[in-house]
Amino acid sequence: MLEMQLGYTWKEQENIHFSSNDYYNNMVDENVVLTDFGRKVIKTIDGGDVIDKNVIVTKALGGIPQEHLSGGTKSLLTLYSDQSDGIKLDICCMGDNCFPLLAELSEMKDIKLYTEDWRDIFTGTGLKAVKITNTGEVLTTQQEWFDVFFDWLVDYEKKDE
């Protein structure tokens, strides 16, 4: 299931990242691109075919190493990989076009993201549920997500701790 924490403190932000790029390049097992999910993400988001773990061919950039994959792809593969406990990610690390694959991933394993900004994670994505970790509520529709998010947002004030 997808778990979402709404907001975070300045103290928490020290360990929450807006991008997975550096983490992916240095910490995630490079064989992740050879998995079925890895190949699907790279095909869908980057339009790339995985030749081997060192070469991915995309129409836009030609042959590239996996370090040159998009930030959204790296975020999905980081969450998919077994090392995902090592980094906390804000949902701004991926574009809206990653959400259908995020929904798919959330049915394969439990994943947690953080957000301070409105993102429509339900419409057209196939997401079945999101658990709000602040309250424990499980939301299953876009309307529920919308109501809970904006009720929270209007009173959100970032605190020190």
Next chain:
Amino acid sequence: MVGKYKIVIENKKIRYTIEIKRKYTILKGDSATGKTTLCNLVSSRFKIINSNIEVITLPYNLNIAINTLQSRKNNLILIDEDNPLLETRGFEKILNDSDNYFLLITRKSLKSLPISVKEEYILKERKYNNIEKLENNLISTVQESETHFKDFQKIIIEDSKSGYQLFKAKFGDKCITSKGNGNILKLVKQCIGKYGNIAVVVDGAVFQPYLEELLGYCNQFKNLEYVIYVPESFEYIILKSGILNDLIDINLEEAYKYCDDSVFTNTFKPNFKFTNENSLVSWERFYTAYIRFITANIPDKRYTKDSINTFYLQNTDKIIQTYS
């Protein structure tokens, strides 16, 4: 730093064209549209840049990044979404104090920065040109339409001082002030179900970080008729309204020529000094400084933010018509 710059960055495979004219420009959008590729291209040693200013990508090491921001002047500095500076508390002061333009590549709403709704771009239309090179132009996300300012059931004004006073004089209790951008959504939320049509009036020169969530909220309500007015600022509207035409000697759309403390001071020689509170980090502040400057020696037209002069109240209709 002042000026408007067209910048073309390319290599054998891809070409980016960017026009920059304010301190902050935001580049966001879907994954794999070429945002990080742009940063990597700028960082590489071998590329072609056609520009009147130096273009760099901010280094990722935080200490080196801060030194770069303090030592460089009149550059366009790209900051990619994985640069730790954007995650650092207080980063907005470091950027505001730096005498450079910035292209910020992030989907995060940077609510502490004065970013214009007109300076949000996406990389969307990837087309191959006739030499098989990928053309990647930055496309503005703002779609403007002409809407007359009518008698809305509720009017939410971001401004709590002169702008609010003027609207209040015209529309009475239909007007409420949010006292800042941070409370607008809360007031809009309170209006849902009570009013069939509402207007929101904000300073577009600094509202980009709040616009997406406000649109996301309002668009959910199919029966709500709403208009969000995003002119540069209230002072820009006054200047555009024509009531001060005899005093204005610049093209108001060319604020990029003067939006810098020292350039403004040297050009206009105002009788006030810039401080942290009114430093020209946005066009909103420029228009406020300019209207203060041109009316400073005319008591019946003198503009102050705290309390609006009778002259402006007498011209309320002209000023409000300018929003349309």
